[in-house]
Amino acid sequence: MNEEQDAAHPASSSVRCESTTHAVVQTLPDPGSTALRAIEIPYNRGLHRLAVVLACWTFLLIIAGALVTSNDAGLSVPDWPTSFGSWYKIPKLVGGVKFEHTHRMIAQGAGLLTILLAVWTWRVEKRRWLRVLGFAALGTVIAQGILGGLTVLYYLPPPISSAHAALAQTFFCIAVAMAMFTGRKWVEEQPRAEVDERRPTLFTLTLLSIFVLYVQLILGAMFRHHGLSWWPHVVNAVVVSFLLAWTAIRALTVYSQIEAIRRPAVLMLSLVIAQLCLGFTAFLTRVAWGRDAVQPELPMVISTVAHVAVGALLLATTVILAIQVWRHAPVAFEERLPQAHRDPSAA
Amino acid sequence: MNRTRMTLGMLALSALLALAACSKKEETPAASPSADQGGAMAPAATPIDPATVATINGTVKFGGTAPKPSKIDMSQDPGCKGMNEAENVVVNGGDLANVFVYVKDGLGARTFDVPTTPVVLEQQGCRYHPHILGVMAGQTVQIKNSDPTTHNIHPTPKDNREWNESQPPSSPAIEKNFAREEIMLPVKCNQHPWMKMYINVVKNPFYAVTDKDGKYEIKGLPPGDYTIAFVQEKLGEQDQKVTVGPKDTKTIDQSFKPAAD
Numbered sequence: 001m002n003e004e005q006d007a008a009h010p011a012s013s014s015v016r017c018e019s020t021t022h023a024v025v026q027t028l029p030d031p032g033s034t035a036l037r038a039i040e041i042p043y044n045r046g047l048h049r050l051a052v053v054l055a056c057w058t059f060l061l062i063i064a065g066a067l068v069t070s071n072d073a074g075l076s077v078p079d080w081p082t083s084f085g086s087w088y089k090i091p092k093l094v095g096g097v098k099f100e101h102t103h104r105m106i107a108q109g110a111g112l113l114t115i116l117l118a119v120w121t122w123r124v125e126k127r128r129w130l131r132v133l134g135f136a137a138l139g140t141v142i143a144q145g146i147l148g149g150l151t152v153l154y155y156l157p158p159p160i161s162s163a164h165a166a167l168a169q170t171f172f173c174i175a176v177a178m179a180m181f182t183g184r185k186w187v188e189e190q191p192r193a194e195v196d197e198r199r200p201t202l203f204t205l206t207l208l209s210i211f212v213l214y215v216q217l218i219l220g221a222m223f224r225h226h227g228l229s230w231w232p233h234v235v236n237a238v239v240v241s242f243l244l245a246w247t248a249i250r251a252l253t254v255y256s257q258i259e260a261i262r263r264p265a266v267l268m269l270s271l272v273i274a275q276l277c278l279g280f281t282a283f284l285t286r287v288a289w290g291r292d293a294v295q296p297e298l299p300m301v302i303s304t305v306a307h308v309a310v311g312a313l314l315l316a317t318t319v320i321l322a323i324q325v326w327r328h329a330p331v332a333f334e335e336r337l338p339q340a341h342r343d344p345s346a347a
Numbered sequence: 348m349n350r351t352r353m354t355l356g357m358l359a360l361s362a363l364l365a366l367a368a369c370s371k372k373e374e375t376p377a378a379s380p381s382a383d384q385g386g387a388m389a390p391a392a393t394p395i396d397p398a399t400v401a402t403i404n405g406t407v408k409f410g411g412t413a414p415k416p417s418k419i420d421m422s423q424d425p426g427c428k429g430m431n432e433a434e435n436v437v438v439n440g441g442d443l444a445n446v447f448v449y450v451k452d453g454l455g456a457r458t459f460d461v462p463t464t465p466v467v468l469e470q471q472g473c474r475y476h477p478h479i480l481g482v483m484a485g486q487t488v489q490i491k492n493s494d495p496t497t498h499n500i501h502p503t504p505k506d507n508r509e510w511n512e513s514q515p516p517s518s519p520a521i522e523k524n525f526a527r528e529e530i531m532l533p534v535k536c537n538q539h540p541w542m543k544m545y546i547n548v549v550k551n552p553f554y555a556v557t558d559k560d561g562k563y564e565i566k567g568l569p570p571g572d573y574t575i576a577f578v579q580e581k582l583g584e585q586d587q588k589v590t591v592g593p594k595d596t597k598t599i600d601q602s603f604k605p606a607a608d
Contacts, residue, residue: 076537078499078511094424094496095538155501155509292581294417294433295541 041127043187047120051179054113058172059312061110064103065168066308069224070301073099074156080149107145110171114141117178130181137178140171158227165221166214169312176316177323185260192258196329202254202261203331205247206322209268212240213315220311224304230287237279244272244318251321258328264321271314278307393457395569399593404564407446407557407577408602413438419541426496426516427473427539434478435543435581442561443603445479446579447530447547449554450565451586453573459551465489465522468534468544470498470514475534475544479580481554482546484528490514490521502534502546511537530578545580570595577601 068074076096077083083101084091090105091097114137121134147164154160180186196202216236222228251265285300293300414436421427437444465487469476473494482488492498492514500521501511507525514521525532525548536542547554555563570593578584582603591597 072540073537075501075511076499078501078513078537084497084513092497094426096540097497097538098423100537155503155511292435294419294435294543 041187043184044124044182045184047117047124048179048182048184050113050117050120051175051182054110054117055172055175055179057106057110057113058168058175059309061103061106062168062172062312063305063309064099064106065165066305067301068099068103069161069165070304071096071099071296073097074161075152076100077104077152080152104148107148111141111145114138114175121178121182125182127181130178133174133178133181137171137174140167140174144168144171156225158222158225161225162218162221162227165224165308166217169217169315172312173316173319177319180320180323189260192328194255194258194329196254196325196331198250198254201331202247202250202329203322203325205243205250206318206325209240209244209247209318210315210322212236212243213311213318216240217311217315220308230283234279234283237276241272241276244268244314247318247321248272251325255325255329258324260324260328261321264317264324268314268317268321271310271317275307275310275314278303278310282307391458392460395567397567399570400567401570401591401593401595401597402564402566403568403575403589403591403597403599404562405599405601407443407448407561407563408441408600409436409438409443409561409605410602411605413441414605421473421539421541424473424496424539426494429472431472431474431541433541434474436579437478437559439559439561442557442559443579444557444559444561445477446557446561446563446577446601446603447479447481447545447554448557448563448565448575448577448601449481449530449547449549450551450568451574451576453571454551454553457551457569459483461485462552467491468546470494470500470536470542473498473536473539473542475542477556478544479556480544480546481556482525482548483552484526484548484550485524487522487524488546490523492516492518497538498536498542499538500534501537502532504529504532507532507548513538530576530584531580547578575599577603579603582606 073096077091077100079085081087083089083104091101093101118134118138122131125131125134144164144167147160147167151157151160151164200208216233219228219233219236223230223233248265248269251261252269255261255265281303282300285297285303290297290300416432416434416437419431419433421429421431434445461483466480466482466489468480468488468490470491471493473496480488490500495516497513497515499511499513501509502525503509504525506527506529510523512521525546527548528550529546529548532546532548534544534546553565553568555565557563568591570591572588572590575587575589576584577587583606585601585603587599587601589597589599
């Protein structure tokens with residue numbers, strides 16, 4: 001485990017954290033000598049604000065993308081990367097073009113913000129893993145743009161359109177995580193590091209929650225893009241609700257005193273309830289009542305877009321909860337050691 | 348090391364963009380009908396004795412209460428004016444319009460000349476005219492835009508090649524054809540999601556679409572035993588067997604029931 005990892009997760013080794021007013025000083029054992037080395041992680045308000053803006057912008061982009069799908073406007077601009085043959089001219093924003101081209105413009109903004117964030121992080125950030133994450137975000141946004149283009153060029157094939165939808169929310173999670181990692185609280189807060197000895201661990205539960213949410217996201221996207229029936233998404237909703245409720249209840253009963261865990265757990269539980277209601281409404285407006293609609297109707301558009309947006313918030317909240325659990329409620333240290341190192345004589 | 352990675356990354360990105368650009372070129376259909384889809388390579392038509400040909404006509408009815416046509420809201424584009432109603436089931440006094448009627452079976456190995464005159468698909472008032480179109484495989488479909496707004500024409504076939512092209516106001520007609528037989532091939536405009544119509548691509552010239560009174564007529568049919576198919580976009584297909592002799596005029600009526608939910 002390198003120094004940067006330790007800086008992110010001080011409880012995972014024999015690291016001692018000392019909080020200062022504007023920086024965390026972490027003392028680490030130097031493998032080369034007995035001297036201690038310190039890493040300062042200064043809080044950078046500008047960088048943090050940019051990460052927050054990117055996260056909010058990405059949320060807006062997800063809503064814009066959901067509007068494109070719900071209004072069946074995905075191919076209203078038939079070319080890519082140009083729009084009606086132009087790189088810069090804004091077409092008349094009427095009909096489906098209003099949704100598709102607005103989505104493209106917001107996506108361009110997200111791309112520019114991501115470039116700015118990646119370069120700025122690379123220049124000022126001392127945590128190497130965060131610098132890498134900045135460029136991982138850039139790589140994700142580029143891949144997302146290419147998927148968006150391919151879905152236009154190949155007339156919305158369900159697997160590509162669904163991958164575009166899933167990667168959008170992955171990028172949103174990265175943006176939200178970067179906003180958290182650059183935040184004052186993350187930088188200056190001293191983790192509680194209460195070892196989790198329950199089985200399955202809360203961290204395992206959060207990882208499982210993320211997994212089932214991803215499956216749910218893909219099933220929902222495949223249904224929206226006509227690649228799958230609605231019932232796998234509805235069946236998996238039961239699994240998602242059960243697992244997320246279990247995770248949230250465990251977090252709230254065992255770690256309610258840790259604010260960094262309690263808040264995302266409460267939010268996650270609230271979002272699960274909201275998402276179930278929205279999912280039911282979306283089912284009614286689209287499957288039950290809107291099956292033979294001659295055009296996308298407003299109740300269907302509103303309920304399906306809200307369902308996508310709250311789904312994105314739910315996934316991001318679960319990712320945040322997992323990270324906070326990893327930080328504040330780590331798995332007992334000895335479990336991470338290889339078998340040979342668990343020998344008491346080795347200890 | 349980092350520079351090498353960045354260069355490799357840029358190369359990979361360029362390759363992906365080039366792939367996307369190339370694929371677009373391949374997908375973009377030619378503006379005019381391609382030679383292999385037209386009549387140039389088609390075998391000579393089997394001769395039909397005009398003195399013996401028969402006619403089939405009739406009326407298609409809708410049994411049951413006619414559904415109320417859904418109103419369409421076109422307010423999202425000021426270029427679309429006027430009233431608009433869904434045309435998925437059009438019933439006038441029990442007569443069912445927009446049913447595609449064609450000889451599905453019985454012509455054997457006969458071949459037919461592909462007409463050189465194009466069939467016209469007009470976009471006017473942000474609707475397609477006609478709503479149901481019949482065309483022979485390889486025959487040119489001429490698509491016109493008479494609206495003061497841009498449309499895009501996007502057929503979503505199962506057996507033919509998919510394409511999607513925009514057509515601004517006052518632009519020249521787009522000419523396309525479809526190589527393979529396909530019934531109820533959906534065409535839509537992604538800019539105006541209520542705009543939908545169906546093209547029926549057949550291998551013979553014996554087809555018709557019922558008018559507003561539910562009537563159709565198929566002329567010039569050589570004597571023989573045939574299967575006549577009646578296809579409605581929402582109500583499905585119904586077939587009837589018929590035998591026509593030389594110079595016969597037969598009336599074949601058909602009735603559709605409301606679709607079961």
